[in-house]
Amino acid sequence: MAAFTFNKLVIFGVGLIGGSLARALRERAGLAGEIVGVGRSEKSVARALELGVIDAAVSIDDDRALRSALEGADVVLLAAPVAQTEPLLARIAPFLDARTVVTDAGSTKSDVVAAARSALGARIAQFVPGHPIAGRESSGVDAALPELYVNRNVVLCPLAESPAGSVERVAAMWQATGAAVHRMNEAQHDRVFAAVSHLPHVLSFALVEQILEAPDAALKFSFAAGGFRDFTRIAASSPEMWRDVCVANRAALLAELDAYTAVLARFRAAIDAADGAALEAAFDRSRAARTEWQERGTIDAAKAHGASGTPNAPKSADDFPAK
Amino acid sequence: MAAFTFNKLVIFGVGLIGGSLARALRERAGLAGEIVGVGRSEKSVARALELGVIDAAVSIDDDRALRSALEGADVVLLAAPVAQTEPLLARIAPFLDARTVVTDAGSTKSDVVAAARSALGARIAQFVPGHPIAGRESSGVDAALPELYVNRNVVLCPLAESPAGSVERVAAMWQATGAAVHRMNEAQHDRVFAAVSHLPHVLSFALVEQILEAPDAALKFSFAAGGFRDFTRIAASSPEMWRDVCVANRAALLAELDAYTAVLARFRAAIDAADGAALEAAFDRSRAARTEWQERGTIDAAKAHGASGTPNAPKSADDFPAK
Structure with missing residues (x-):
């Protein structure tokens, strides 16, 4: 090139x-x-x-x-x-x-x-x-x-x-x-970024909104620390830009949001049942994947639950040759 | 002292x-x-x-x-x-x-x-x-x-x-x-930290879990960037510790999780209706509160939605005098 x-x-x-x-x-x-x-x-x-x-x-x-x-x-x-x-x-x-x-x-x-x-x-x-x-x-x-x-x-x-x-x-x-x-292709793009970018922004905005609604909001904010800081960093992003993203990509975003809500419902049931083993197993999988991603920039496709019986990551994310 | x-x-x-x-x-x-x-x-x-x-x-x-x-x-x-x-x-x-x-x-x-x-x-x-x-x-x-x-x-x-x-x-x-x-007091402590620490950990673990379940998980991880990195930093935390926290504080955590799910349902409805004005207003409130917290370590209690008609933050979070 x-x-x-x-x-x-x-x-x-x-x-x-x-x-x-x-x-x-x-x-x-x-x-x-x-x-x-x-x-x-x-x-x-x-x-x-x-x-x-x-x-x-x-x-x-x-x-x-x-x-x-x-x-x-x-x-x-x-x-x-x-x-x-x-x-x-x-x-x-x-x-x-x-x-x-x-x-x-x-x-x-x-x-x-x-x-x-x-x-x-x-x-x-x-x-x-x-x-x-x-x-x-x-x-x-x-x-x-x-x-x-x-x-x-x-x-x-x-x-x-x-x-x-x-x-x-x-x-x-x-x-x-x-x-x-x-x-x-654009559908693939919108699905990927709905999951790894758009949804986390919505989730982060929602946490701040929820705390703001509590009668003891000021007390809660005054004890928020490093975990909250990182989790909500993206809640300081441009409201106009993210409004547009949510509306523009709503089909893919709603699909991801519904999938997320389903995971959260499973977690809720495990917490309610005091099912420590189920929680630890899920947290363990998340930590391993997050750590692998941090080190390698991706994860081994075979480790994804969804990978069994389904094809690996689509091949259409071709890199352009560097000049 | x-x-x-x-x-x-x-x-x-x-x-x-x-x-x-x-x-x-x-x-x-x-x-x-x-x-x-x-x-x-x-x-x-x-x-x-x-x-x-x-x-x-x-x-x-x-x-x-x-x-x-x-x-x-x-x-x-x-x-x-x-x-x-x-x-x-x-x-x-x-x-x-x-x-x-x-x-x-x-x-x-x-x-x-x-x-x-x-x-x-x-x-x-x-x-x-x-x-x-x-x-x-x-x-x-x-x-x-x-x-x-x-x-x-x-x-x-x-x-x-x-x-x-x-x-x-x-x-x-x-x-x-x-x-x-x-x-x-311990009930106040558990409510505050359920909101600003325990819930964000659960939400962060859940996002990684959700992506892992997708057939294109590896592709998604390979395009995750800074927003994902910060949002999921706490998903690399100790599974054993967080299992125990979720089970030990499940009453307060479930209350926060349910309140969060309600906010998320409102956001979902606004996204589905392409109601950009409602989304922008909520994102704007979150950004303002997040920015104020970053600068001052808390927010003005009067700005919390929940504050209208309810008392300000409880006074029982007394500081001990520094020696």
Whole structure:
């Protein structure tokens, strides 16, 4: 694969994710192309300009500036809450060069693909859905880091219509930031991240909500310690972003939530029956898997309960060859 | 309050908690008394002896050594999984000096008090229930640190029978480690920690269990990232300890689990209805409370939903004056 270069990159939403991409390409990969930031207003991208993260700041409401920003762009990245995908793409479509590849950084993919089909119509082949796995609780361009994507995963969900060259351009861009790029289909993506990301966020928000409802909430918070701190770190995440994720990925998320509720009901029965052996066996399995994951980054598929009689992990999560 | 000194301290279970107390008293507070470690076998405390954390290692099965260990002890600390409280106290009772104060480090208190009443009978006044809030995922004496308790909380749940001097001896011991000592009754303690510690552990174990049950578990684990890492850190905790906690505190834990399930059902309905406004409002409340807690160590009681029309946090969590 050829190394990534660009003459112009346009980023819609220059916060943690978009800002870190800009800084990585410039400061880490040493690339010299122009980077334009587009915000809900020019003011919203002024800070990114002030920090030198982008070369030009454009308001999405300014037709003339937007047309000029998109002219000759190699890549457009959408890095805004996922519910904005359709209106953003509809706004961009009239100004889009035929040679521009559009990608996104949304945490959900089925809804993003549907939004893109609706907004782009016949130009859907220009869109390569993507998801860099690099969230933090801090947000905004001041939190952007050139090293954010180093050794992180980026998932691309190319469409049947996507030309190989477009997919490779997006893959090469992310590889230039230090990320490993993988490929899944959007349903698979949404199921995986419903389980390992979206559900834990909902569970974490719910615990804080529950304690807030107790009459002795202040006392409870005042004795919360390290376990609570780690468990609820993600409850400090952006409410707007997570609202959109929950709504956008609700089918997969509800399936995971129901499966989780079933496990919890089993645990409840074991606690109620004082069945220490059942609890210890389950906790033991969890600890072993969590420890293996921490050490190896995954688990041996054969150790999963669900693995018996079912195929191993799908093979479609192909890695792109590193350049 | 007088500073803590001791001639002899006997610790049953010299792991992270017991070992850190020993190291704190010796290395941090500079106290010179004898520290005896008692284990299920002499071998189980040999490592603590080798590390210099204790001065003598005794097997609990050795009558003669146990009698000699307990003779003249100022303080006895139980630092073993809570289900062992009753058999341990029953084993100790025949050898207990009248002037010895016995305390424990268990994560639950109502069951510990019941076990102590059963095992100690008329000598119950010698027992001061305690709980240092200082867990880590790592366990064993090799993980013990002299600084583990600095700026941590220790909760004591003195019994009606406990003489003030005994309670103050235990409070002064923990203050010498750098901890802040608080007082609650055992029901209050168990309710607070069911909410902020026991329930999150169960929820975290349950998430790993659920993913393990999925046919694509290995794929899911391989894309789990920072949110999953923090949320499940406590799922690497000791299965034996948490089995005991769940069984010992099951009444309070089930009440919290049911309240949590009710919140989750509300969240599920909002997700299913694509009610973004309800989700964002709840996530916003959680983020604000989590952020306030992170900054101040508690929240303003008036901000808790449950606070309207109900009294503020109970006043019985009195701090002991620092010496």
